[in-house]
Amino acid sequence: MDRYQSFARSGLGRFVVGKLGLPDPHPLRRHSPDGPPLAGPVLIGGGGRLADAVRAAVKSAGLDLDDTGHGERYGALVFDASGIDSVERLRELREFFQPVIRSLGPCGRVVVFGTPPELAESQIAQRALEGFTRSVGKELKRGGTAQLVYVAPGGEGAIESTARFLLSGRSAYVSGQVVRIGPADVAAPADWDRPLAGKVALVTGAARGIGAAITEVLGRDGATVVCLDVPAQGDELSAVANRVGGTALQLDITAPDAPARIVEHLAQRHGGADVVVHNAGITRDRTLGRMDADRWDAVVAVNLASQERVNEALLAADALRPDGRIVGVSSIAGIAGNVGQTNYATTKAGVIGMVDSLSRRLAGRATVNAVAPGFIETRMTAAVPLFIREAGRRMNSMSQGGLPVDVAEAIAWFAHPASAGVNGNVVRVCGQSLLGA
Numbered sequence: 548m549d550r551y552q553s554f555a556r557s558g559l560g561r562f563v564v565g566k567l568g569l570p571d572p573h574p575l576r577r578h579s580p581d582g583p584p585l586a587g588p589v590l591i592g593g594g595g596r597l598a599d600a601v602r603a604a605v606k607s608a609g610l611d612l613d614d615t616g617h618g619e620r621y622g623a624l625v626f627d628a629s630g631i632d633s634v635e636r637l638r639e640l641r642e643f644f645q646p647v648i649r650s651l652g653p654c655g656r657v658v659v660f661g662t663p664p665e666l667a668e669s670q671i672a673q674r675a676l677e678g679f680t681r682s683v684g685k686e687l688k689r690g691g692t693a694q695l696v697y698v699a700p701g702g703e704g705a706i707e708s709t710a711r712f713l714l715s716g717r718s719a720y721v722s723g724q725v726v727r728i729g730p731a732d733v734a735a736p737a738d739w740d741r742p743l744a745g746k747v748a749l750v751t752g753a754a755r756g757i758g759a760a761i762t763e764v765l766g767r768d769g770a771t772v773v774c775l776d777v778p779a780q781g782d783e784l785s786a787v788a789n790r791v792g793g794t795a796l797q798l799d800i801t802a803p804d805a806p807a808r809i810v811e812h813l814a815q816r817h818g819g820a821d822v823v824v825h826n827a828g829i830t831r832d833r834t835l836g837r838m839d840a841d842r843w844d845a846v847v848a849v850n851l852a853s854q855e856r857v858n859e860a861l862l863a864a865d866a867l868r869p870d871g872r873i874v875g876v877s878s879i880a881g882i883a884g885n886v887g888q889t890n891y892a893t894t895k896a897g898v899i900g901m902v903d904s905l906s907r908r909l910a911g912r913a914t915v916n917a918v919a920p921g922f923i924e925t926r927m928t929a930a931v932p933l934f935i936r937e938a939g940r941r942m943n944s945m946s947q948g949g950l951p952v953d954v955a956e957a958i959a960w961f962a963h964p965a966s967a968g969v970n971g972n973v974v975r976v977c978g979q980s981l982l983g984a
């Protein structure tokens with residue numbers, strides 16, 4: 548908890564926050580191996596082509612179902628809106644949610660399923676779902692989240708990994724997002740608690756911050772993790788690699804021979820990689836008029852150019868194994884833009900371009916997705932001046948910064964073998980930040 552959050556939870560703090568209408572950051576319920584995924588039962592409503600699949604996924608995830616509509620404290624409200632084939636029928640959203648929305652418990656989940664608008668009977672009605680869910684996310688207090696999941700025909704059997712992510716503490720800091728699931732044949736993993744068992748994952752920038760959290764979460768899920776960072780971070784890198792029983796690869800990803808060395812390490816020690824997470828990133832902020840070439844070039848080299856080179860080298864050497872996963876780390880700065888970050892935002896928008904182009908090119912062979920974190924509590928954000936830092940922390944539906952583990956959980960969902968239908972997505976991990984879309 549940050550200091551303001553601790554204050555807001557104290558007796559005096561509650562009084563002051565209530566009286567002045569200040570942000571009230573509710574402690575977020577995160578994944579714990581010992582606790583149930585949700586704090587209460589799930590109520591499912593609506594009915595369309597996804598109804599059976601949604602119900603099956605909720606049951607398979609071990610979530611309690613309460614179909615009475617008279618629950619006290621729901622853990623989640625799930626609505627299959629894929630049957631809404633006219634503007635008039637949008638009223639079904641209000642009819643389902645209005646009587647029960649105030650019965651959603653703290654850190655509750657709202658998930659609406661629909662059909663990709665361009666494939667739907669009524670493109671207008673399905674597109675309208677986005678405004679509904681984003682507004683619900685903004686109305687929910689106490690750590691609640693709301694998402695929209697568009698499932699293409701043929702993707703019905705591929706929703707479970709996404710349902711498990713969204714209907715649990717794993718998605719604590721993800722809200723107001725639109726996820727697309729395409730057609731895919733998906734087999735359930737032998738063990739949902741260790742879905743990455745037998746898989747090899749490369750994580751760049753693994754020595755600290757978000758990269759260290761990604762390494763730990765992928766390791767928790769059973770992957771053997773190859774942890775890459777610059778030689779100057781060698782000690783921290785070894786410590787992270789040792790914690791998860793992975794290997795450490797000391798390397799500057801901008802070095803001319805970096806792609807070849809990565810391919811060689813993966814091929815010789817592990818027989819290739821199943822998951823590649825391009826997390827290493829730097830900032831060198833200056834407004835454009837003061838932006839020198841060194842700052843510009845350094846950020847482009849680390850955040851974008853090296854990633855493109857590494858991808859091409861892995862693909863050329865066939866070092867990304869079948870049904871692979873490539874995950875980029877973008878930023879809300881790449882979506883909304885940010886003062887002093889023309890270089891950084893250029894690269895982070897470029898990461899989205901990488902997702903768009905590569906996800907199509909590799910369709911059927913690998914998935915390519917990215918997370919776009921908002922304000923995450925790391926050394927990178929600790930270095931931001933206090934006033935800007937406080938604004939960044941509070942200007943979102945959760946009124947708080949996220950934790951590295953929140954980004955890592957989203958990446959683990961992309962990396963999941965049952966997420967083969969999740970391709971070409973950019974999902975923000977930003978607590979529904981007010982910045983950008």
Ligand SMILES: NC(=O)c1ccc[n+]([C@@H]2O[C@H](COP(=O)([O-])OP(=O)(O)OC[C@H]3O[C@@H](n4cnc5c(N)ncnc54)[C@H](O)[C@@H]3O)[C@@H](O)[C@H]2O)c1
Nearest residue numbers: 752754756757776777799800826827828878920923925927
């Ligand atoms: N912290 C946030 O709020 C936030 C928000 C949006 C996006 N991001 C992105 O998340 C990623 C991780 O950020 P973080 O906050 O953990 O940063 P961080 O500075 O704590 O960690 C970045 C890691 O990348 C490594 N790295 C840098 N250049 C490298 C190179 N040339 N070769 C190999 N490794 C290199 C660093 O040594 C470091 O260990 C970055 O891509 C960042 O842009 C962070």
